[in-house]
Structures are given as C-alpha cells and as structure tokens.
Amino acid sequence: MQFIKKYWLSTSILITIIGLLITYAVKPSLFDFILKPSQRTIYERNFKDSPEKLLRWNNLLSNAVKDQVVVNNSIAEQVVTSNEKPFTAGYLINLKLGEVLMSTVDLQDSWILEARNLSGDLLQDAQLKNNALVLNYTPNKDIKIRVILQAKLETESQTEFKIYTAPQYDFPVAGKGNSAIQSFWGASRGGGSRKHEGNDVFAPKGHPVVAITYGTVSSIRNRGLGGKQVWVKDYDNGYLHYYAHLDDWIVKEGDMVWSGDTLGYVGNTGNAKNTPPHLHFGIYKNGSAVDPKPFIWRTQVPENTITLPQLINPRANGFAANLRTEPSSSSDILQDVKTAPVTIIGNTGNWYHVRTSAGLSGYMHKSVLVEK
Numbered sequence: 098m099q100f101i102k103k104y105w106l107s108t109s110i111l112i113t114i115i116g117l118l119i120t121y122a123v124k125p126s127l128f129d130f131i132l133k134p135s136q137r138t139i140y141e142r143n144f145k146d147s148p149e150k151l152l153r154w155n156n157l158l159s160n161a162v163k164d165q166v167v168v169n170n171s172i173a174e175q176v177v178t179s180n181e182k183p184f185t186a187g188y189l190i191n192l193k194l195g196e197v198l199m200s201t202v203d204l205q206d207s208w209i210l211e212a213r214n215l216s217g218d219l220l221q222d223a224q225l226k227n228n229a230l231v232l233n234y235t236p237n238k239d240i241k242i243r244v245i246l247q248a249k250l251e252t253e254s255q256t257e258f259k260i261y262t263a264p265q266y267d268f269p270v271a272g273k274g275n276s277a278i279q280s281f282w283g284a285s286r287g288g289g290s291r292k293h294e295g296n297d298v299f300a301p302k303g304h305p306v307v308a309i310t311y312g313t314v315s316s317i318r319n320r321g322l323g324g325k326q327v328w329v330k331d332y333d334n335g336y337l338h339y340y341a342h343l344d345d346w347i348v349k350e351g352d353m354v355w356s357g358d359t360l361g362y363v364g365n366t367g368n369a370k371n372t373p374p375h376l377h378f379g380i381y382k383n384g385s386a387v388d389p390k391p392f393i394w395r396t397q398v399p400e401n402t403i404t405l406p407q408l409i410n411p412r413a414n415g416f417a418a419n420l421r422t423e424p425s426s427s428s429d430i431l432q433d434v435k436t437a438p439v440t441i442i443g444n445t446g447n448w449y450h451v452r453t454s455a456g457l458s459g460y461m462h463k464s465v466l467v468e469k
C-alpha cells in the first residue's frame with residue numbers, strides 16, 4: 098500500500114512537471130508573470146520573420162555594446178529609424194552614487210531601451226509609462242554604464258530620445274536649491290587637519306530643514322562639532338542622513354518622516370557658532386561619509402531645440418571631418434572620416450549622430466557632412 102501511494106505521488110509530480118514544461122514550450126508567455134522576461138526576449142520570441150533577419154538584428158546589438166559615444170551629464174537627441182536602416186546605438190555615461198539614471202524614448206512600440214554594464218550584461222530594462230519607455234536606474238556605487246537604444250525591425254519613426262540624471266533625494270532646505278550650497282565635499286577644515294564630509298546649505302536662521310525622503314528619525318543629539326543634530330535612517334536604501342547646526346528640532350527619536358516634512362530649523366549651533374547660519378548636510382553609508390551632492394543636486398531635463406535636415410546620401414566633406422565621442426568640438430576624436438559615406442541615425446543641436454560603414458558610431462558637426 099505504502100509503495101503504491103509513493104508511486105502515485107511521484108508519478109503525479111512527474112506528470113505535473115512534464116505538463117508545465119509542455120505548456121512553457123507551447124505558450125511561454127503564460128509564465129511571464131513569474132519569469133519576467135526582458136522586452137528583447139519577448140520581441141525575439143514573437144519574431145515571425147526569417148531567422149536570418151533576427152540574427153542580423155542581434156548583430157546590430159553586438160555593435161552597439163562597443164559604441165564609444167559618451168554622454169556628459171545629459172543628451173536630448175532626435176533619433177531616426179527606417180526599414181532599410183534600423184537604429185541601434187550605445188551611449189556611455191558615468192553615474193555617481195546618489196545619481197539616478199533617467200532615459201526616455203517616445204513611441205514605445207518601436208523600441209528596446211536598456212541599461213547594460215560594460216561587459217554587456219543587462220542591468221535594467223525600460224518600463225512603459227504614458228506611451229513612452231522609461232529607464233530609471235539607481236546605482237549603489239559610482240559606475241560607468243552603457244544605455245542601449247535599438248529599434249524593432251519594420252518600424253519607421255523619428256523620435257525624441259533623452260538620457261540624463263536626477264538626484265535620488267529631494268532638497269534638505271525648504272524652498273532652496275543648488276545655489277544655496279556654498280561649501281562642498283572635501284573642502285579643507287580644521288586648518289587642513291580634516292576634510293569637509295558634507296555640503297553646507299546656507300539659509301536664514303529659522304528656515305525649515307526638511308526630510309529628503311521617507312525614513313525614521315534614528316537619533317537626536319546636541320553635542321560636538323554638529324551642535325543640534327537630527328539623524329534620519331533611510332531603511333529602503335541603507336543610508337543615514339545627518340542634519341547639523343540646527344537652531345532647534347521639532348521631531349523626536351522614532352518618528353517616521355516623509356519627504357518635505359520639517360525636521361527643525363537652520364541655525365549655527367556647534368562649531369558653526371561664528372559663521373552665518375547654515376545646514377551641514379551629510380550622508381553615511383555603512384558608517385562612512387559619502388559625498389551628498391549627487392543625492393540632492395537639482396538637474397534639468399534636456400531638450401533638443403534643433404532638428405537638422407535628413408541628408409539622403411551623406412558623406413564627410415574631407416575637411417576636418419572628425420567623428421567625435423560627444424556632440425562637442427572639444428570631445429575626443431574617434432576617427433577622421435575624410436570623404437567616406439556615413440549613415441545619419443540622429444541629431445542633437447547642430448551635430449549629427451552617425452555610423453560609418455565600418456560600424457563606428459559618433460557625432461559629426463553639420464558643417465562637415467554634405468550630400469554625396
């Protein structure tokens with residue numbers, strides 16, 4: 098009896114597993130809610146055209162993961178894709194701890210948008226938001242990554258594409274912004290004996306100091322260099338926020354606070370007693386201070402104000418026809434293209450984003466490209 102029971106149990110488990118495997122083979126999308134495949138995987142899975150076409154499309158990605166185009170803070174580009182010339186490009190960007198990578202492309206049905214590390218591994222797949230694809234990637238260390246934008250095949254479009262960074266947190270002094278920070282990380286302190294481990298945000302005495310994110314007041318102190326100080330723990334990200342030189346506080350230990358909640362008021366307690374009132378603001382990770390500036394520094398969403406004409410058969414004009422890493426004449430030169438033909442894949446301001454026939458991608462000023 099015991100044997101038969103065991104036998105039936107293992108047989109039914111086996112049948113269930115085989116059933117699941119068959120279902121997965123026939124209709125893998127039924128498992129998407131568990132396996133969460135990338136947009137790329139879903140696109141490849143549903144690709145009905147010839148396998149050779151898909152292979153060529155995959156090869157475009159292996160070009161893009163080697164692209165040496167650099168984004169210096171931000172870029173807004175008009176990107177172009179067509180049946181004959183499907184768009185694929187990689188963009189390198191340095192992210193500092195505290196900066197959130199943002200990247201958006203309109204017309205989500207036509208594009209794949211991804212953040213990858215320098216080995217080419219996927220870090221984040223863009224999510225759909227209001228008919229746009231959006232990347233929103235928060236690193237846990239300083240890191241260089243590559244944003245990949247690739248058009249799906251058989252699409253024709255000219256679309257707005259952006260890469261920029263945003264601070265991870267809100268600003269710690271109500272109604273103030275970047276210009277109120279007047280002493281930065283690393284400045285000399287104590288006659289050169291130590292370095293400034295925070296940012297000083299200047300505001301009149303009594304101005305509200307606010308929480309920069311959701312967290313818990315972990316301690317309140319009145320002592321030492323910081324004077325009256327409030328510490329807030331951001332449990333979601335593991336950071337401690339330090340608000341010092343306060344005139345006074347209005348929270349107590351254990352309070353939960355939300356972004357924008359008043360913690361206390363700007364003052365000059367502690368070793369700031371002979372300086373104008375300011376907030377000393379610091380962030381600690383695993384007990385060590387990190388530069389708080391990228392966490393709170395306000396940035397702007399870039400706009401591309403010029404749409405350049407699409408040349409039909411563009412080639413370089415042979416005079417200082419430099420392909421560059423950035424849309425700027427002070428950026429690195431990747432190659433002197435001389436008079437070679439190129440493919441225009443986008444533009445930002447007066448610069449075309451092009452790809453050479455050898456597969457090299459970069460920026461060329463509009464003045465060096467002519468109709469063949």
Ligand SMILES: [Zn+2]
Pocket residue numbers: 280293295296297376377378
């Ligand atoms: Zn300070």
